[in-house]
Amino acid sequence: MNAAIEALSAVSLLSGGFFAVVGAIGLLRMPDLYTRMHAASVAETLGAGLLLFGLLLQAGITLNGAKLIMLGLLIFFASPTASHALARAAFTRAPEHAVVAQEPPPSTR
Amino acid sequence: MILLAAAAALLVAAALALVRAALGPSVFDRLQAANTLGTCAMVLLAVMGFLNGRPDFLDLALVYGLLNVIGVVAVLKFFRYGGLGRSDGPAP
Amino acid sequence: MSSVVSEQKSGERQRAAISTAAPTALRALSVWATLLVFWLLLSGMYTPFLIAAGAGCAIAVTAIALRMRLIDREGHPIDLGVRAFFWYWPWLLKEIVKSACQVAGVILHPKLPIAPRVVRFEPSQRSALGLVIHANSITLTPGTICIEATPGEFVVHALTAEGAASLVAGNEMDQRVSRLEGGE
Numbered sequence: 001m002n003a004a005i006e007a008l009s010a011v012s013l014l015s016g017g018f019f020a021v022v023g024a025i026g027l028l029r030m031p032d033l034y035t036r037m038h039a040a041s042v043a044e045t046l047g048a049g050l051l052l053f054g055l056l057l058q059a060g061i062t063l064n065g066a067k068l069i070m071l072g073l074l075i076f077f078a079s080p081t082a083s084h085a086l087a088r089a090a091f092t093r094a095p096e097h098a099v100v101a102q103e104p105p106p107s108t109r
Numbered sequence: 110m111i112l113l114a115a116a117a118a119l120l121v122a123a124a125l126a127l128v129r130a131a132l133g134p135s136v137f138d139r140l141q142a143a144n145t146l147g148t149c150a151m152v153l154l155a156v157m158g159f160l161n162g163r164p165d166f167l168d169l170a171l172v173y174g175l176l177n178v179i180g181v182v183a184v185l186k187f188f189r190y191g192g193l194g195r196s197d198g199p200a201p
Numbered sequence: 202m203s204s205v206v207s208e209q210k211s212g213e214r215q216r217a218a219i220s221t222a223a224p225t226a227l228r229a230l231s232v233w234a235t236l237l238v239f240w241l242l243l244s245g246m247y248t249p250f251l252i253a254a255g256a257g258c259a260i261a262v263t264a265i266a267l268r269m270r271l272i273d274r275e276g277h278p279i280d281l282g283v284r285a286f287f288w289y290w291p292w293l294l295k296e297i298v299k300s301a302c303q304v305a306g307v308i309l310h311p312k313l314p315i316a317p318r319v320v321r322f323e324p325s326q327r328s329a330l331g332l333v334i335h336a337n338s339i340t341l342t343p344g345t346i347c348i349e350a351t352p353g354e355f356v357v358h359a360l361t362a363e364g365a366a367s368l369v370a371g372n373e374m375d376q377r378v379s380r381l382e383g384g385e
Contacts, residue, residue, distance in 0.1 A: 009111075010111045013111050013112065013114070013115045014111065014114060014115070016115065016118075017114060017115045017117075017118025017119065017122075018118065020118055020119055020122040020149065020152075021118050021121050021122050021125070023122065023145070024121070024122035024123075024124075024125035024126050024129075024145065024149075025125060027125060027126055027129045027141070027142065027145060028125055028128060028129055028132075033135060033137050033138055033141070036129070036138060036141060037141055040126075040141055040142075040144070040145045043122060043145055043148070043149070044144075044145065044148050047122070047152075048148055048151075048152045051115055051119070051152050051155075051156065052152065052155065054111075054115070055155055055156065055159055058159060059159075059164075063164075064164045064167055067164075067167040067168070067171065068155065068167065070171060071151070071152075071155060071167070071170055071171060071174060074171065074174045074175065074178075075148065075151075075174065078174070078175075078178040079144075079148065079178075081178070081182075082144055082178055082181045082182060083144075085181070085182055085185050086137055086140055086141060086144070086181070086185060089137065089185050089188065090135070090137040093137075
């Protein structure tokens, strides 16, 4: 395998692992549900995305590469849907939780 | 070596998500933690496939990802409407 | 810039041609082809029997989807075409990387400088497809989560003040999704 691709794959895998851990740390550190969801979306988009991209560079243009792309597409289409469903369900249950530290935002209509 | 490091990072992330799932406090926090845990497990499956040189694991990862999404939405529906069957629950 | 404009013009002409002439049959054919490619990629074994079985299964699934009336612009938006891949997705990826780095910085900051707030604004899309693309793009970008998505109003939770400030009517994402969606 090409050395440059190998190096890029290593960088991508390591930074993907880093973002996954950072997102999980945020999941623990953040004070309420919605802020935790922001942290989790870091792990789910950039963390998983970079890890899959690193694997894709190792797989090359093969069937395995195609499957990795499918995994990535699955994450990128399904995870916002699940997040939105979760946020909406929590919002209908307890809308007051969403407005922690609510000041009149400058940009409302 | 790099793959091992990535797998270790994913395991750490999964463990942290598990702690959040245990701490809660609300059911939605636990669900978000479960979703993150599921994503970690799915990518970990893919990494393990490459680590062991067994690309069949990618199929497992695909199926796991699909089940993860369906599971989260099903549990959400259950907690919002109190059942899995009705698609026209009480209007929000 | 001029190349972007001309690209937009040709895209619009193309889409006008397609959306008047994209009958359900063409969409069904596209669904069938997509399903068959999906089968072939997952199977990895190319004996005549397995390929024929895949084609048969794809026909069955397409027939069921047709019977459920799932194959329309919303269910299988081929009208978006290659522009979604080459024009919208790269930009979205760039935004995701940018805001993910910002949110990661906030998480690792010792003081946790968050200013969570809920923002309401009016999206410019009118079709369900455009609204879904817009809402999913907002949620996919770390730091903003779309809570409520209705034609007249989006309710978005933002992690920081900068994230909230970018969510006004007619922001860049809104404009891009509207251009992707096509004049409706």
